[in-house]
Amino acid sequence: MNKINYYHSLIFFNFCILxxxxxxxxxxxxxxxxLFLILSLGISHGALDHIKGKKILKILNYKSTSTFYILYICIGASIILLWLLFSSILLLIFLLVASYHFGKEDSEFINDKSNSDLIYFFKGSLIITAPLLFHKTKTLDIFINLNFDISQSLFISNEFLYIFIVISFFANVIISLNKQLDIKSLLLMDFLSILLLNYFLNPILAFTIYFCFLHSIRHSFKLSNELNKKNFIKGFKEFLIKAIPLTILTAVLFLISLFFLNKYYFLDNAISKVIFIGLASLTFPHILLEYFLEKNETQRN
Structure with a gap:
């Protein structure tokens, strides 16, 4: 599995250069x-959450799968409601949670339980700090469109951002300690790929390419391996079959939201809102699900 991830990172690194x-x-x-890439490749990596939900229900001795669906939808809907009421606070929380999420899931294949959550947070923080450093004005414009104005904050000064990027680099170093050369090279390529994307491309495009072609695909590989540990190709085919229905359903909901938002905002602003508010509503229940599943599996082992 590490070989697959290594070649994936190598291809992605060269893709970013191209x-x-x-x-x-x-x-x-x-x-x-x-938007198209996020609705197809991006959100698909969370399309098996219902299967993970069934695992948790089984552990908790719940037989009704409707319980999971209701809770999952309620959490997602609550995030959207809270965003409308407290957009600044929720976006800040989302950025912090997303940093941890990206750092953790992009490194899950290493399977090292010794690293603290803070290390993963610093690793994933590069996704937030890189666009702020290289395209500060455009990134702040995106935040303002989401009712989150941090233009006067000390935390977006270049000095602070450079420090965070250096810390992110050392977080990768810590994760790669005592690991094979392939893993060290992989983490370095991922780090450089994110910097390349954010240096040359606009923030939303850079994020989309990272999210769809690195983060989502890597997590999809992990899920494919879980579905069939003996034959990765068969596992990947099974993943695609299982992921398509919920991916389509989620994409339809995103597009319906875009249709209504476009009545009140310009198309570009409406798309930005759909992307980030939509991802937030999916990310929080997804992370909670991963956390509870990992916690229960750890206790059982």
């Missing part, structure tokens, strides 16, 4: 393309 060469990509957001 993308950085196109001036058209450097000068455009391509928001419609970003």
């Amino acid at each position: 993308l950085s060469a196109f001036e058209f990509l450097r000068n455009n957001n391509l928001l419609i393309l970003c």
